[in-house]
Amino acid sequence: MDSKSTPRVVVVGAGFGGLNAARLLARYPVQVTVVDRKNHHTFQPLLYQVATAGLSPGEIAAPIRWVLGRRSNVEVLMEEVSNFDLDRRIVITSEQQIPYDYLIVAAGARHAYFGHDEWEPWAPGLKTIEDALEIRRRVLLAFELAERQAAGGEGAVSLNFVVVGGGPTGVELAGTLAEIARHVLAHEFRKIDPRSTHILLLEGGPRILPTYPEDLSRSAEKQLGNLGVEVRTSTMVTGVEPGAIRIGESRLPAAVILWAAGVAASPLGKKLAAPVDRAGRVLVQPDLSIPGHPEVFIIGDLAALKDEHGNLLPGVAPVAIQEGRFVAHTIGRELKGEARRNFHYFDKGSLATIGRAAAVAQFGKIHISGFVAWLAWLFIHIFFLIGFRNRLIVLIQWAWSYFTYERGARLITGSTNLPGWSEPKPAGVSSQSPADEPSKRVAV
């Protein structure tokens, strides 16, 4: 470390881990550079609400500069990190090389397709605002195209929506899609009945919410059933194609397929000369640094660390937040000459929402379900949102939606095609009557 100048800490990624590290580091005598390829921090726990038209992107995202702007020893760069030179202590972006004294890598994770990346175009996952807008587009467009098809004289079709993966994201998506089909859109169509939409949640393992206690998994499955979702466990997807999904030997037509199954760590994890696990997570030391480089820390979804019971810490916001704060303090203390400590995660509990007034929660030995769990989920999420304005507006949106069954952001933007639906016929003057030209469109 250069003893003549202020130590420079580079933080890669401004998710929960990176942002909390940077906020706390700002109190120490260091110069902090936060690098993120986006200009905004995304509140990922509410991303499914953007995907299901309940909230607007601006209501769950905050500009990184705005969050950190008042801290004069913090700078923010919107750039994509491509590599590291650990020996020379340099972060390499597409634009420049940034030297560091300490490095915190908090680059997160993406969804993974178990080696079937070719499925992605037909079954988008949910990790970014762009992902959420694409899912929203597909969900809303499916109903519009079904109505159009029925109005064109091809008879009413009933829609299948398939969600792959029974973790918290899959459960949230399936539950909210059911609410949209059964309540939000129920009376707005003339040729189709959105209430006949079939929502299917597929889980490869024996139960949904596998990281939760068994009684809560059972409760979640029951609550999903009440909302109108069919849950199939121990079910493996064998193929995804435009407009259909393959389960074992059978092929199920599907208007929309959403992917909430696998997770893969950022590819940056493999560029750190440290061992990684099967999902690409970096196996960190007990102080969250990597072997041979005590000045390099990995936090959040990119880090693999086991708790005292030998269980891997889950990829959730509270873990990332505590890791970010721990690493900031570790650096601050080290600059004062203090010794390092080991990281310990303090588990305050877990909550998963399922839908309207439906959720499960575990606080230590206390397991709760239904309305009370849902209220707890709601207020905890409002509380952790960044920015008072976002909190106020999300609270209003939710209260409004709860009482009216309306959703605040039902926009289709971008392309108006959907995989598996045929392209529109070429436009132009035609004097044929509709009956002369039977449609070749695929019914899904």
Added chain:
Amino acid sequence: MDSKSTPRVVVVGAGFGGLNAARLLARYPVQVTVVDRKNHHTFQPLLYQVATAGLSPGEIAAPIRWVLGRRSNVEVLMEEVSNFDLDRRIVITSEQQIPYDYLIVAAGARHAYFGHDEWEPWAPGLKTIEDALEIRRRVLLAFELAERQAAGGEGAVSLNFVVVGGGPTGVELAGTLAEIARHVLAHEFRKIDPRSTHILLLEGGPRILPTYPEDLSRSAEKQLGNLGVEVRTSTMVTGVEPGAIRIGESRLPAAVILWAAGVAASPLGKKLAAPVDRAGRVLVQPDLSIPGHPEVFIIGDLAALKDEHGNLLPGVAPVAIQEGRFVAHTIGRELKGEARRNFHYFDKGSLATIGRAAAVAQFGKIHISGFVAWLAWLFIHIFFLIGFRNRLIVLIQWAWSYFTYERGARLITGSTNLPGWSEPKPAGVSSQSPADEPSKRVAV
């Protein structure tokens, strides 16, 4: 008209004209089909607020189905109309042919480039939500790229933003961009000073807001000056290229160029076998129908109609709303056997906002400027927004922004390139120091 069944009215376009026609038609014994290529009605007067990150798209848009959903004799189709067969009374979409007894075409207008459509990629206009998001992306990204460039050791650059066209949209955009540069972002960057951003508003004619009284044009120019906008009138753009604009013989580097100059009516206007003016607007009869086809009406920005003084009615929401309601009543009355009347526009006044606490307004002979005009503008726009939730949330967003100088939707989504900025260097391991590789980036 088929006397055996309920008359069918097809409304093409769900802007202010089409939506108001459909709402009122629902009260008459007719079957209404609204066809729009979008699923949402866009409140165009506030589109510039989405483009300048003040509001989220969902806050100024309303799903057409939701607006019309409770009216059982109205159906909504999300399809693109490609042509008409006036003799057989059929609307041709990309998907089907829709028969009608009455047709209302309210397909609106787009921005136009005076025969230079090749300028569009470098100078986007503002007519749809997608347009607004593209402008927002460019504006916010310009500051990020300038900071990145300066951090990469190329020295601070000052940014030029150019808005072409001094009508209400150009004035709103320029005024709000000045507020963003001078206040919203002022303290969030370390290497550049957003307050040094140069905002230039270009107008081809001798004064901005040419449809307003001269004293209000002068006032608007003064108010823009106070906000930090340079206004150049009688200035013709001779070229637009990536990262620069040509004015006469000179070339001005520009980080972002926005187009608010020309307007061209929807190309559907030319498919109606009726005369059109130079901008493609259909020259309608005094009852808003077209010659030889009393069952076909044109309303809103697509219609060209002169008032009693020989002035063309402007392409603004109040004209479209009154025309939509007039045509609905005309059809309703005709079904009762009553005679047709001529349309008369009742001008309640005009307002144009300029920026924070800055606006001009004309109500008959009363001309007002500044804070009072701005308050009038604000409440009138809140009042006309569709949906109580949108009104409440927009009001909160505005109050918040007014007191904090923050903006609620500062997200960059989509591509992270900007025309005129060089592509990022190829990513990969490199042991060169930054000084070895001088950048070729264009300074704008």
